[in-house]
Amino acid sequence: MDVQTVNANVSRVPFFRFLNFEVRSLDSLHAEAEMTFDDRHIGNPIMEYYHGGIIASFMEATAAIAVQPDFADVPAKPINLTVDYLRPGVKGPLFARANVTRKGKRMASVSVLSWQTDREKAVAEGLYHFLLV
Template identity: 85%
Template sequence: MIDLETVNANASRVPFFRFLNFEVQSLDSLHAEAEMTFEERHIGNPVMDHYHGGIIASFMEATAAIAVHPDFSEAPAKPINLTVDYLRPGVKGPLFARANVTRKGKRIASVSVITWQTDRDKPVAEGLYHFLLV
């Protein structure tokens, strides 16, 4: 299994992952967990300083791609599609994501992702992502 330091070094070479500014905190063959730092550029609602829904979905997609293929060289795993449920506003502060690979076949992987802020039991969003492995 690839070590966290290498995964984070790979991730830091992806321009959009730097834009998101997150760090992978744990990883095994079926899961990845990451923490994203709140940035001004992540704001979607400028009145309330909430995260943009698209940034939340992007962070979930990035975490899911790393769970599927942590030792990517050129680009992260190829996304096919996604569905996201937004459950609570993402407020100013760190955002956590946990990606769980529910099925990894020869060609396609399904990944479920959950994000939260202070309490894992109060998710900000949940999502399902498909990736093409070929």
């Protein structure tokens, strides 16, 4: 699955267009994406921080792509998630890297890291489960 094809799929999903991100790299167990900052992503309008829900949504989208990059109709079905917020997401690009820790016949477990200028300074860390049937 090449990145161009995946991004073409991404651009067909209304909510993914709302998030405004692009997949940067992809292999069988990982996906990395970059989201462009927009005013509609703001949670704290004074400090212009990303809304925590937008960060979680972007991480969920990246995780779903790592699990099923070739989704035809809708992205992989999420079961649940937990997110740890480690630093505020400031105005600027946000990155996410999803790592499929286990992919079985029915379920997949994915861990996602999100950062801005320095990968070592995570903005958030999340665990996502998907139903594959």
